[in-house]
Amino acid sequence: xxxxxxxxxxxxxxxxxxxxxxxxxxxxxxxxxxxxxxxxxxxxxxxxxxxxxxxxxxxxxxxxxxxxxxxxxxxxxxxxxxxxxxxxxxxxxxxxxxxxxxxxxxxxxxxxxxxxxxxxxxxxxxxxxxxxxxxxxxxxxxxxxxxxxxxxxxxxxxxxxxxxxxxxxxxxxxxxxxxxxxxxxxxxxxxxxxxxxxxxxxxxxxxxxxxxxxxxxxxxxxxxxxxxxxxxxxxxxxxxxxxxxxxxxxxxxxxxxxxxxxxxxxxxxxxxxxxxxxxxxxxxxxxxxxxxxxxxxxxxxxxxxxxxxxxxxxxxxxxxxxxx
Amino acid sequence: xxxxxxxxxxxxxxxxxxxxxxxxxxxxxxxxxxxxxxxxxxxxxxxxxxxxxxxxxxxxxxxxxxxxxxxxxxxxxxxxxxxxxxxxxxxxxxxxxxxxxxxxxxxxxxxxxxxxxxxxxxxxxxxxxxxxxxxxxxxxxxxxxxxxxxxxxxxxxxxxxxxxxxxxxxxxxxxxxxxxxxxxxxxxxxxxxxxxxxxxxxxxxxxxxxxxxxxxxxxxxxxxxxxxxxxxxxxxxxxxxxxxxxxxxxxxxxxxxxxxxxxxxxxxxxxxxxxxxxxxxxxxxxxxxxxxxxxxxxxxxxxxxxxxxxxxxxxxxxxxxxxxxxxxxxxxxxxxxxxxxxxxxxxxxxxxx
Numbered sequence: 207x208x209x210x211x212x213x214x215x216x217x218x219x220x221x222x223x224x225x226x227x228x229x230x231x232x233x234x235x236x237x238x239x240x241x242x243x244x245x246x247x248x249x250x251x252x253x254x255x256x257x258x259x260x261x262x263x264x265x266x267x268x269x270x271x272x273x274x275x276x277x278x279x280x281x282x283x284x285x286x287x288x289x290x291x292x293x294x295x296x297x298x299x300x301x302x303x304x305x306x307x308x309x310x311x312x313x314x315x316x317x318x319x320x321x322x323x324x325x326x327x328x329x330x331x332x333x334x335x336x337x338x339x340x341x342x343x344x345x346x347x348x349x350x351x352x353x354x355x356x357x358x359x360x361x362x363x364x365x366x367x368x369x370x371x372x373x374x375x376x377x378x379x380x381x382x383x384x385x386x387x388x389x390x391x392x393x394x395x396x397x398x399x400x401x402x403x404x405x406x407x408x409x410x411x412x413x414x415x416x417x418x419x420x421x422x423x424x425x426x427x428x429x430x431x432x433x434x435x436x437x438x439x440x441x442x443x444x445x446x447x448x449x450x451x452x453x454x455x456x457x458x459x460x461x462x463x464x465x466x467x468x469x470x471x472x473x474x475x476x477x478x479x480x481x482x483x484x485x486x487x488x489x490x491x492x493x494x495x496x497x498x499x500x501x502x503x504x505x506x507x508x509x510x511x512x513x514x515x516x517x518x519x520x521x522x523x524x525x526x527x528x529x530x
Numbered sequence: 531x532x533x534x535x536x537x538x539x540x541x542x543x544x545x546x547x548x549x550x551x552x553x554x555x556x557x558x559x560x561x562x563x564x565x566x567x568x569x570x571x572x573x574x575x576x577x578x579x580x581x582x583x584x585x586x587x588x589x590x591x592x593x594x595x596x597x598x599x600x601x602x603x604x605x606x607x608x609x610x611x612x613x614x615x616x617x618x619x620x621x622x623x624x625x626x627x628x629x630x631x632x633x634x635x636x637x638x639x640x641x642x643x644x645x646x647x648x649x650x651x652x653x654x655x656x657x658x659x660x661x662x663x664x665x666x667x668x669x670x671x672x673x674x675x676x677x678x679x680x681x682x683x684x685x686x687x688x689x690x691x692x693x694x695x696x697x698x699x700x701x702x703x704x705x706x707x708x709x710x711x712x713x714x715x716x717x718x719x720x721x722x723x724x725x726x727x728x729x730x731x732x733x734x735x736x737x738x739x740x741x742x743x744x745x746x747x748x749x750x751x752x753x754x755x756x757x758x759x760x761x762x763x764x765x766x767x768x769x770x771x772x773x774x775x776x777x778x779x780x781x782x783x784x785x786x787x788x789x790x791x792x793x794x795x796x797x798x799x800x801x802x803x804x805x806x807x808x809x810x811x812x813x814x815x816x817x818x819x820x821x822x823x824x825x826x827x828x829x830x831x832x833x834x835x836x837x838x839x840x841x842x843x844x845x846x847x848x849x850x851x852x853x854x855x856x857x858x859x860x861x862x863x864x865x866x867x868x869x870x871x872x873x874x875x876x877x878x879x880x881x882x883x
Binding site: 259497 | 620621625627630632635639653655
């Protein structure tokens with residue numbers, strides 16, 4: 207009897223120590239996976255091709271989510287990522303077709319970096335709220351991408367580019383998975399193991415305290431937005447590679463998915479806490495949700511309603527527990 | 531309605547050799563002659579062969595709207611005859627990357643036939659490649675992925691008869707004003723394939739077929755919200771207009787309002803697509819004389835029929851055109867059914883009694 211009590215107490219203290227709430231996204235992911243695996247066992251959900259499709263489809267969202275974890279951990283937001291994707295994909299496509307691979311990649315990433323720099327400078331040095339700055343650049347960039355090629359799609363015929371950023375593979379693993387893995391690993395390392403990562407969190411937790419303790423807060427803000435812009439640029443390259451074409455609409459519907467992935471993944475909306483691995487799992491969860499609901503044969507409206515309810519539940523659980 | 535026009539603009543990719551105005555007909559992307567959708571049908575023997583095969587279909591649309599609902603309904607009913615289940619329906623929300631993901635996801639359900647509106651020729655070429663490789667029968671709405679070959683890559687393209695829509699609007703206008711008079715022409719001032727084709731067909735038909743009708747005022751419009759201002763200005767300069775053609779129903783709201791404000795019951799309006807305010811005015815004997823619509827339900831039916839023919843290994847026509855439909859006071863209830871496969875709005879039915 208007393209033995210059982212002790213066991214329960216040990217289990218309770220163990221649960222407390224590892225803070226189960228932090229793992230909501232992982233439980234949610236597994237639960238949704240199991241649900242689809244059972245319900246859709248005859249509908250192709252569990253096939254290797256379908257599961258690998260989910261990872262490939264979510265690669266750009268995952269990569270943008272990594273950038274947003276940095277931004278949100280620093281207490282800022284970047285609403286312009288979706289529009290950035292269109293601009294960078296078009297910049298890359300047009301440049302590749304004229305000047306080749308290296309120039310094209312640099313143009314795509316450079317455009318993203320530049321956008322991040324502009325966002326960051328407005329936030330860090332002009333001292334404007336990032337919500338408003340990036341809301342403005344969101345619209346501005348949507349206009350820019352529309353005017354860049356006069357609404358036309360640009361085909362990308364460069365084989366190496368398509369291999370590197372789209373349909374290619376290395377050691378039997380598709381290139382989009384490599385990019386996801388590299389970005390997640392690098393992001394996680396920087397976020398968790400470097401002084402910069404710690405400074406980002408400190409800034410998001412309490413900017414004044416961070417500043418007093420000698421952290422260059424404006425520079426942190428500038429840097430996180432530059433990271434976010436550059437990663438959106440990389441996402442643009444991946445879209446261009448995957449579709450073998452660029453178009454101004456690329457990425458436009460991604461913003462909400464990215465934000466949902468990041469928040470479900472355990473990053474606080476107002477800074478100070480976050481997780482790159484959580485964002486990866488959150489992004490995969492969003493992709494899996496889209497995939498599974500489509501395969502269930504739901505009508506489009508029903509897909510949207512169910513997806514919304516699940517995201518709402520996930521966000522409610524993860525945020526509620528953290529604020530306790 | 532603007533949504534549909536934007537959809538059409540996407541579809542526009544401008545691959546069609548456009549309506550060939552010299553011959554007054556709509557032709558396919560590679561100059562194929564149009565096959566009327568009514569001739570794409572399955573025999574009872576075909577239906578019997580298909581039944582029990584357990585074939586599956588996927589509908590991969592570009593958006594969700596009245597239009598896609600009606601197309602889906604037409605496809606669903608036709609597929610049901612052959613015992614084919616629709617296992618997947620998607621909405622790419624005009625996002626090319628999302629369309630690619632939708633295709634990949636749909637393929638996991640192993641559909642035998644896919645009906646889709648490719649968002650644009652360039653981005654969809656790569657996106658549909660896997661479906662072609664998997665041997666899925668593809669029937670496209672309005673648009674063709676670049677480089678795709680009829681027979682080997684896809685079964686059919688099905689589209690609206692845009693030229694007929696514009697032409698029927700011209701014919702309806704002529705009828706409404708007694709074959710002669712002055713008309714105003716309000717066209718869509720943007721490079722959108724669908725509206726441009728329809729507008730041009732209206733103008734060409736008036737100029738060619740109705741020598742006693744003169745287009746005395748032309749006005750481009752890009753923002754439907756400004757239609758009232760534009761129409762008021764047009765009426766100020768030409769108070770004696772017998773009729774006004776409006777490029778689609780949403781700006782026609784503004785034109786109607788301008789006529790009412792001017793206390794003008796005489797000038798007739800002809801516009802495109804079914805909309806409740808215009809239909810209501812029409813059945814009440816107001817300014818609106820006719821609405822020209824496409825047969826969205828028939829588009830879906832013909833797509834499904836072409837897909838099933840392809841499953842049976844039969845020859846499929848490369849380019850299929852669904853007819854246009856002129857809706858007037860007399861056929862408003864039936865018109866709604868024929869176009870969108872649902873009842874006309876209650877207000878319209880009540881007023882028509």
